[in-house]
Amino acid sequence: MKQLKNLSRYLWILILAILLVLVIVLLWNIYAPISSEEMLLKINMGDTAATIAEKLEQNGIIRSKFLFRTLASMRGTDKHLIAGTYTLGGKHNLLQTLKMLEEGNVTAVRVTIPEGFSLYQTLHRLERSGLASYEDLYKAATNPEFVFQLTGFKVKSLEGFLYPDTYAFDPDVTVQEILSTMTRNFFDTLKKAKIDPYAIDNFYDILILASIVEKESNYPEERQLVAGVIYNRLKAGMKLASCPTVNYILEQQGIKKKVLSFEDTRIPSPYNTYINYGLPPTPICNPSLSSIMAALNPAQTDYYYFVSDRDGRNDFSRTAEEHLAKTKKYRRKEWE
Structure with a gap:
């Protein structure tokens, strides 16, 4: 008898625990914000809560279309959501999104x-x-x-x-x-920033160079060094051999790679700085002010090479031999 009572008590504890988990999940789905890109979403006259929920879930604005429909039904607004063009997404929870559709809020994108x-x-x-x-x-x-x-x-x-x-x-x-x-x-x-692009004869070339600096370095404090290396290589008549310029070509084909193959570096394109001397014909991205400043004020060094270390920072070298040794070292670490 005592064993049955204990079993019954454990069963009730298990049921309560499951219910508690379900309540937590439910509240999380309703009140926890979801981060998504803001976008315009058109709600047409006659769209049902189910149709709207489908659109919202497909665009990553809500987590659960079922819960959206259920909540709208409980609030009595499932058949009264207002048609219009909305700015949705950003960082809102499900309830906030539902309220916007109930109130007909339309804001800037x-x-x-x-x-x-x-x-x-x-x-x-x-x-x-x-x-x-x-x-x-x-x-x-x-x-x-x-x-x-x-x-x-x-x-x-x-x-x-x-x-x-x-x-x-x-x-x-x-x-x-x-x-x-x-x-x-x-x-x-x-x-x-007190920069007059029209007073700088080669500003467009500087913008191109800045775009390469932007893609070669994630850290603003090393961008002047990166710019200095690019200037040194250009002055010495060396090819830039910049991976981001090849990635720019691949991007147009819908290809994204962390590591380029030898074949990639042979792609015939004016943007490929592995086979062409000088800068590419246009910028390869929209650079930050930090990269533009670095391109205007490059560090004066005798570095001609750099390679990304394990933490994504660049390690600079003066000679090809030094650069190759560092490249092998970092690649070996990646294999470990």
């Missing part, structure tokens, strides 16, 4: 462009936000007349000029307004 994003990555992120299509953005960003109008430089595209930052756009913003805002931010940032 916030888009964050990280430092070092290329034109390709930037335009795709803008497209995912729902503001405009990649094709329309790309057409404008590579229109020589429009590019000259925004930058004052006769160059192929806005690559390098779309300053990395967080932007808030109105839902009905045009493609031209998006690109104008980002380019204006680039020039405003330079102005605040």
Whole structure:
């Protein structure tokens, strides 16, 4: 009898524990914010809570479409969600998202462009936000007349000029307004740093160099050294042999690699600095102010090489022999 009582007590404890876990999971799904890219989401007249929940889950704005439908039904709003174009995502929980749809809130779209994003990555992120299509953005960003109008430089595209930052756009913003805002931010940032690009004869080359510095170094404090190495190699008539320039080529093909193969370094392209001398024809990303400053003020050293160590920092060398030894050492550590 005592054993039955103990078994019954353990069973109740187990049931209560399971219920507690379920309640915690339920509350977490409702109240824990989920981080996602902000985007425009259009809710049409007649869309049901189930249809809306499907859209939200597919775009990573909520974790559970079932819970969204259930909560909307419990609140009596499942058939009264307001149609319109919404800015959703960011960092909101399920309940906050549901309330926005109940109240009909429509706000500006916030888009964050990280430092070092290329034109390709930037335009795709803008497209995912729902503001405009990649094709329309790309057409404008590579229109020589429009590019000259925004930058004052006769160059192929806005690559390098779309300053990395967080932007808030109105839902009905045009493609031209998006690109104008980002380019204006680039020039405003330079102005605040007391940099006049039109007073620098080779500024576009400096911007190209800065874009390579940005991709070669994650740490602002070493970027002047990286810039110094690039300048030293250019002056010595050496090929830059920069992996990011090859990654830029692969990126256009939808390929992303941590380590390049020998075949990759042989790709015939004016951007491939393993086979071509000098700088690539355009920037390979939109660099930060830190990288632009480094390109304008490179460190004066006798370094000609650098290799990334195990922590992602660059180790600089003066000779090819020293560089090869360090390269072998770091690769060997990666295999351990």
